[in-house]
Amino acid sequence: MASGNFPEDLVREILLMLPVKSLLRYESVCMSWYTLITKPSFISAHFNYNAALKKSHCILVKRSLPEHVPPTESVLSFLSDEISGDDHVPPTEIIIPHYNHFLQMVGPCNGIVCLTDHLVIILCNPSIRDFKVLPAPSFNYPQGLFSRTLGVGFGFDPHSCEYKVIRIAELYEDDENWGYGFHSVNVEIYDLSTDSWREIDTIVPYVWYLPCSELLFNGAFHWWAKDEDHGGESILSFHISTEVFQQIRLPDICAAPDGNERAFLILNESIALVLFDPSEQTCFDIWLMTEYCIAKSW
Known part of the structure; x- marks a missing residue:
């Protein structure tokens, strides 16, 4: 050109x-x-170029419109730490209509945020106030089985220049006589360039959603998961480019459910695990994984 x-x-x-x-x-x-x-490759390069130049920081907050009871619309708001100057980000609000207030934010990745209530999945670019509702997966599951979303991930593959959404779904039976019955865990990937879903043949542990328990780091997305081999809990990672899962063991003291709340975050360019008692708000523990995917480095 x-x-x-x-x-x-x-x-x-x-x-x-x-x-x-x-x-x-x-x-x-x-x-x-x-x-x-x-092009996704240009969008990613543009974001990285501008991110390297800017010294300001923004917090993206999701809230519901208080005048709606019950809330029927979600709003994304930017909060900036800059008061003035060329890099100032003015207050920005993006209304996501007709979706309930239980939408959770996944990501962000290159300025794009994934929103989901585990029924609907939305990709949103807050800087241009634009969003896209993803088509629902249309796989032919075995007769008598139903699908329920357990976890959603989102990231960019720099090798294929492709944005991907990962859906980890539970397949279950819902029999009138026998009731609910777990069957298996299914992994489905949405490619933005083709606007379509595909399945990958793999075996993964059961994952579940906890607030602040899903994050994108080091080219991989991470969820809270069941540790099938050792009992208790673990971290499940999915590499966006290779599409390979890996299970990361937690410190022994953190692996077993103990009533404490927990969250993931990135601290000093490493994954950190925060444990705290919800009834005791003045004390919490932070575990840092100093070598990525190395359990002994906690």
């Missing part, structure tokens, strides 16, 4: 330096610019 007398590489470098709002206007200049600007 070339634009006038400008080579493709130069056009790309110039566009990388523009703010998002300008890029949205320039999408309509010509088809070649639209194709470039909307």
